[in-house]
Amino acid sequence: MGNGEKRKTDKNVTLKEVAQALGVSTMTVSRAVNNRSYVQESTRKRIIDKVREMGYTPNHVAKSLVSSKTYTIGVIIPQISHAFFPEVVMGIEEATYSMDYQLFLTNSGENFEREKKAVDALRSKRVDGILVSTSQDTTDYSFYNQLIRTGPPLVFFDRCIENIGASCIGVNDESASMQITEHLIGHGYKNIAHLSGPSRVTIGKKRLDGFLSAMKKHMHAVHDEWIVESGFREEGGFKAMTRLLDLPQKMRPRAVFAVNDPVAFGAIDAILRRGLTVPHDIAVVGFTNDIRAELISCPLTTIHQPAYDVGKIAAKKLIKTIEKLNEPIENVEIVTTMKIRSSCGCS
Amino acid sequence: MGNGEKRKTDKNVTLKEVAQALGVSTMTVSRAVNNRSYVQESTRKRIIDKVREMGYTPNHVAKSLVSSKTYTIGVIIPQISHAFFPEVVMGIEEATYSMDYQLFLTNSGENFEREKKAVDALRSKRVDGILVSTSQDTTDYSFYNQLIRTGPPLVFFDRCIENIGASCIGVNDESASMQITEHLIGHGYKNIAHLSGPSRVTIGKKRLDGFLSAMKKHMHAVHDEWIVESGFREEGGFKAMTRLLDLPQKMRPRAVFAVNDPVAFGAIDAILRRGLTVPHDIAVVGFTNDIRAELISCPLTTIHQPAYDVGKIAAKKLIKTIEKLNEPIENVEIVTTMKIRSSCGCS
DNA sequence: TTGTACGCGTTATCAA
DNA sequence: TTGATAACGCGTACAA
Numbered sequence: 001m002g003n004g005e006k007r008k009t010d011k012n013v014t015l016k017e018v019a020q021a022l023g024v025s026t027m028t029v030s031r032a033v034n035n036r037s038y039v040q041e042s043t044r045k046r047i048i049d050k051v052r053e054m055g056y057t058p059n060h061v062a063k064s065l066v067s068s069k070t071y072t073i074g075v076i077i078p079q080i081s082h083a084f085f086p087e088v089v090m091g092i093e094e095a096t097y098s099m100d101y102q103l104f105l106t107n108s109g110e111n112f113e114r115e116k117k118a119v120d121a122l123r124s125k126r127v128d129g130i131l132v133s134t135s136q137d138t139t140d141y142s143f144y145n146q147l148i149r150t151g152p153p154l155v156f157f158d159r160c161i162e163n164i165g166a167s168c169i170g171v172n173d174e175s176a177s178m179q180i181t182e183h184l185i186g187h188g189y190k191n192i193a194h195l196s197g198p199s200r201v202t203i204g205k206k207r208l209d210g211f212l213s214a215m216k217k218h219m220h221a222v223h224d225e226w227i228v229e230s231g232f233r234e235e236g237g238f239k240a241m242t243r244l245l246d247l248p249q250k251m252r253p254r255a256v257f258a259v260n261d262p263v264a265f266g267a268i269d270a271i272l273r274r275g276l277t278v279p280h281d282i283a284v285v286g287f288t289n290d291i292r293a294e295l296i297s298c299p300l301t302t303i304h305q306p307a308y309d310v311g312k313i314a315a316k317k318l319i320k321t322i323e324k325l326n327e328p329i330e331n332v333e334i335v336t337t338m339k340i341r342s343s344c345g346c347s
Numbered sequence: 348m349g350n351g352e353k354r355k356t357d358k359n360v361t362l363k364e365v366a367q368a369l370g371v372s373t374m375t376v377s378r379a380v381n382n383r384s385y386v387q388e389s390t391r392k393r394i395i396d397k398v399r400e401m402g403y404t405p406n407h408v409a410k411s412l413v414s415s416k417t418y419t420i421g422v423i424i425p426q427i428s429h430a431f432f433p434e435v436v437m438g439i440e441e442a443t444y445s446m447d448y449q450l451f452l453t454n455s456g457e458n459f460e461r462e463k464k465a466v467d468a469l470r471s472k473r474v475d476g477i478l479v480s481t482s483q484d485t486t487d488y489s490f491y492n493q494l495i496r497t498g499p500p501l502v503f504f505d506r507c508i509e510n511i512g513a514s515c516i517g518v519n520d521e522s523a524s525m526q527i528t529e530h531l532i533g534h535g536y537k538n539i540a541h542l543s544g545p546s547r548v549t550i551g552k553k554r555l556d557g558f559l560s561a562m563k564k565h566m567h568a569v570h571d572e573w574i575v576e577s578g579f580r581e582e583g584g585f586k587a588m589t590r591l592l593d594l595p596q597k598m599r600p601r602a603v604f605a606v607n608d609p610v611a612f613g614a615i616d617a618i619l620r621r622g623l624t625v626p627h628d629i630a631v632v633g634f635t636n637d638i639r640a641e642l643i644s645c646p647l648t649t650i651h652q653p654a655y656d657v658g659k660i661a662a663k664k665l666i667k668t669i670e671k672l673n674e675p676i677e678n679v680e681i682v683t684t685m686k687i688r689s690s691c692g693c694s
Numbered sequence: 695t696t697g698t699a700c701g702c703g704t705t706a707t708c709a710a
Numbered sequence: 711t712t713g714a715t716a717a718c719g720c721g722t723a724c725a726a
Contacts, residue, residue, distance in 0.1 A: 012415075012473075014719055025697045030721065038695055055497055060471045061411045062719035066702050070408065072472070080440065083638075086433035093427065093454045097461075102472060104419075105452040107440045114444075124407045125419070125449060126359075150402055291430075295642035361703055372713045377705065385711055409703035412718045 013056040022050055033058065064126065073318060074104040074122030076115055076132045078159065082232070082262060083290050084307050085133070088157065091311025092131065099319050101128070108135040110232070116143060119151075129153040129318045134161060136198050136232055153321040157314035160202045162331060167321065169314035172333040173203050173287075176303045177210025177257070180285050180338055183301075184255050185218050187346040189283060193226035193253035195240045195263050207259050207287060226253055230263045237266025245274055255283040255344070261290035261302055268296070268343070279345030289339055299341035309334055360403040369397055380405065411473065420665060421451040421469030423462055423479045425506065429579070429609060430637050431654050432480070435504065438658025439478065446666050448475070455482045457579070463490060466498075476500040476665045481508065483545050483579055500668040504661035507549045512676060514668065516661035519680040520550050520634075523650045524557025524604070525564075527632050527685055530648075531602050532565050534693040536630060540573035540600035542587045542610050554606050554634060573600055577610045584613025592621055602630040602691070608637035608649055615643070615690070626692030636686055646688035656681055 015033070019026045024043065031039045032047040033056075039047075064070045075092055077085045089105065096103045104122060108115035115135050122130055129152050141161055148154055148165045160168035184192055194211045197204025208227065215222050225247055230240035237258055244253060258264035264286030271282050278284050278298045286293065289304035313332060321327040340346060362380070366373045371390065378386045379394040380403075386394075411417045422439055424432045436452065443450045451469060455462035462482050469477055476499050488508055495501055495512045507515035531539055541558045544551025555574065562569050572594060577587035584605055591600060605611035611633030618629050625631050625645045633640065636651035660679060668674040687693060 012719095016719075026720080027698085028696060031696090034721090040695060043695085057467065057470050059473060059719055061408055061417065061473050062702090063721080064408045064702095065412050065704090065719080066721055068702075080433055080437040083430075083433075086427055086430075086436075089433075089452070090427045090454070093452065097454070102451050102453070102468060104449050105436070105440065106449070107437070107444070120404070121449060123404050126406060126408045291639060292642055295639055359703095363703075373703090374705080374714085375712060378712090381705090387711060390711085406703055409718090410705080412703080412720095413705050415718075 012059065013054045014059070015056070018047065018050055018054055018056055021054065022046060068126070070126050070128055071100060072102045072104060072125065072127045073315070073322075074106065074118070074125070074127040074130045076106050076108055076118050076122075076130065078108050078110045078115075078133055078135045079232070080107050082260075083292075084158075084260075084288055084305065087307035088133075088311035088314075091308040091313075092315040093311075094308075095312045095315035095319070099316070101319060110135045110137065112138045112140065119143075119147060123151055127152060129155070129322045131155055131157060131314055131318055133157050133159045134201060136201055139200055153318060155314055155318040155321065157310055158203065160331075162202060165329065167317050167329050168202075168331045169310055169317060170203065170331075170333060171303075171305050171310065171336045173206035174210040174213070176336045176338070177207040177287065178214040179210075180287070180301070180303055181211045181214035181257055182218070183338065183340070183346065184257065184283065184285065184344060185214060185220065187344070189255040190220050191226075191252075191254045192220065192222075193228065193244055193256045194222075195228055195230040195237055195256060195258040195267060197232055197259040197263075198229060204259060211257055223251065225251060230259060230266075232260055232263065234262045234266035234269070237263030238270045239266075241267035241270035245270060245276075253282065255279075256285070258284065258286045261286040261288035261293050261300060264300055264302070264343075265290075265292065265296070268298070268300075278343050283344045283346075285344050293339070294341060298343050301341045301344040301346070302339050304337045304339050306334055306336070359406065360401045361406070362403070365394065365397055365401055365403055368401065369393060415473070417473050417475055418447060419449045419451060419472065419474045420662070420669075421453065421465070421472070421474040421477045423453050423455055423465050423469075423477065425455050425457045425462075425480055425482045426579070427454050429607075430639075431505075431607075431635055431652065434654035435480075435658035435661075438655040438660075439662040440658075441655075442659045442662035442666070446663070448666060457482045457484065459485045459487065466490075466494060470498055474499060476502070476669045478502055478504060478661055478665055480504050480506045481548060483548055486547055500665060502661050502665040502668065504657055505550065507678075509549060509678065514664055514676050515549075515678045516657055516664060517550065517678075517680060518650075518652050518657065518683045520553035521557040521560070523683045523685070524554040524634065525561040526557075527634070527648070527650055528558045528561035528604055529565070530685065530687070530693065531604065531630065531632065531691060532561060532567065534691070536602040537567050538573075538599075538601045539567065539569075540575065540591055540603045541569075542575055542577040542584055542603060542605040542614060544579055544606040544610075545576060551606060558604055570598065572598060577606060577613075579607055579610065581609045581613035581616070584610030585617045586613075588614035588617035592617060592623075600629065602626075603632070605631065605633045608633040608635035608640050608647060611647055611649070611690075612637075612639065612643070615645070615647075625690050630691045630693075632691050640686070641688060645690050648688045648691035648693070649686050651684045651686050653681055653683070 106118040228240040230236040286302040293300040453465040575587040577583040633649040640647040
């Protein structure tokens with residue numbers, strides 16, 4: 001194990017070292033490096049050359065300490081595995097890249113404790129702002145209340161806490177839910193159930209409300225048993241659908257609107273395992289337009305959410321909030337489109 | 348525009364402020380906050396209370412400046428949109444979370460210039476280490492050569508530059524490619540083409556080599572026209588397949604091994620648009636086990652890459668390299684499994 | 695045009 | 711057990 005390799009020069013080159021090598025002051029080097037005026041062209045050139053030669057890289061840690069600005073934002077997402085979120089992250093990344101920020105990615109795994117830990121870590125890292133989509137068991141609004149009052153700028157995306165003093169970038173959840181429910185109604189379905197998200201999460205509440213409005217508008221009864229809380233994941237959809245399937249035959253719904261596509265997939269799985277078919281026995285629609293939606297054996301009718309745009313707009317909004325003094329607090333609803341496929345039996 | 352809202356107290360509380368409020372020195376507060384010894388239990392208690400009351404959060408920027416340690420790693424991925432990478436990121440996130448690091452996510456978009464910019468930005472942020480999967484047009488090894496010599500610890504994952512002084516965490520690309528090619532051969536296929544990744548990217552080279560070895564071993568001819576460079580994305584797969592389909596009938600391959608699943612999807616698309624079918628006219632196999640692989644109308648035979656594990660192991664390796672003095676440089680090959688479905692016509 | 699002094703928030707070190 | 715001082719690398723404010 002002869003170790004003939006050169007020891008790595010672990011220390012980074014500093015302005016001062018460059019300055020000493022050149023016999024000028026640190027400030028002159030600083031000015032040259034940052035393209036400030038009041039540097040003679042000749043010395044600037046000497047300095048830039050030396051900087052290259054010595055492999056100097058500016059130390060943003062030190063810069064941040066004096067400027068209390070890190071050009072960094074923190075992103076907290078609830079589930080990397082739900083395909084919607086990576087696409088949101090793409091949009092965020094695009095915005096941060098073009099505006100010269102860096103992005104800390106954290107994942108709460110739908111767990112509020114982990115979400116709080118992430119917030120604390122990000123604050124300690126002195127991020128300039130935070131982008132959050134709340135976990136499904138985030139209940140303690142006072143946490144965000146205080147964060148918004150005392151912490152860095154914050155923007156919610158997709159899953160928001162509204163009217164708490166932060167902007168929210170999402171989609172038209174309520175009207176889209178109404179639209180897709182009415183689509184079912186328009187094709188003759190009357191007994192429609194809803195696999196709902198946790199009602200304390202905005203999008204869960206809004207999608208439920210949209211569903212209920214549509215049913216009410218068309219004067220269709222909604223039995224209590226037809227609103228089943230499923231969470232946001234496949235397993236939850238499977239379980240919730242199982243409960244519906246266990247209802248007495250007469251009470252069983254003829255169609256199901258799931259709060260999102262993963263839940264719809266779980267529900268479809270439950271239906272098929274009972275030996276029933278979609279949409280013949282039970283029609284199913286979702287919300288998201290997950291990449292799998294059009295590929296499954298009975299392609300899923302759903303609402304397309306422009307995830308990339310949500311991310312990009314949210315990140316831009318956050319950065320504007322960081323950089324401008326009086327950027328207004330807004331609730332932005334990006335418009336969705338309905339994708340009609342065969343799972344609703346409407347074609 | 349009445350602005351009745353309270354101005355946000357933008358300044359963070361510092362150790363010094365806590366100290367002054369208590370009439371002790373900064374050091375004592377520092378010691379108490381960091382659970383060091385030599386602090387009287389009574390004063391520790393007073394301090395902790397005050398810290399809570401004033402809402403103090405440690406400033407990691409300042410900490411990092413003195414310790415030159417940021418507990419932060421940078422991750423550079425080539426394509427967020429390829430489903431493989433978000434899953435890798437999940438694994439990385441899991442590891443960083445459990446080891447108390449934060450993760451900067453950057454996306455090169457398969458562009459080497461952007462990749463270099465990302466590296467520079469990460470270095471300026473003084474990350475403790477970097478995790479890279481190279482872009483498909485990364486050619487300038489000297490860049491990484493220098494980075495490895497003068498920069499922070501670096502670990503490659505999936506797409507590596509080997510024997511350059513950094514660890515590489517990937518899968519058994521060559522043997523798996525050989526395996527899936529032999530699977531085709533074993534079912535009677537002789538005229539097999541390969542849609543290859545860029546040969547300068549390790550995984551492109553290795554998968555090609557595995558393919559060639561298998562063909563050679565079974566003494567099947569490989570015409571030059573049957574090796575078509577496709578890149579790593581669907582469009583590339585579509586184009587490359589089109590070239591194969593444009594060959595004179597007698598030269599047309601009977602089966603195709605694509606460098607990854609997106610390319611296979613593009614190829615299948617091209618085949619179907621010609622009015623041909625898979626696997627009846629042309630069999631197709633891929634590599635990745637993308638989430639869509641089993642869902643498409645003719646489910647894809649492919650190699651399952653444990654993306655989550657790749658990410659988790661790579662991040663752990665990097666952090667060990669950061670924290671230990673003499674962590675060895677390794678090439679880790681995680682074992683894949685073949686998923687046989689109908690696209691190869693072997694069932 | 696260039697240089698000097700100081701401070702950002704924290705910790706290591708040494709003194710009390 | 712506690713405190714004073716210097717240092718981390720840089721930029722602001724001012725002086726030369």
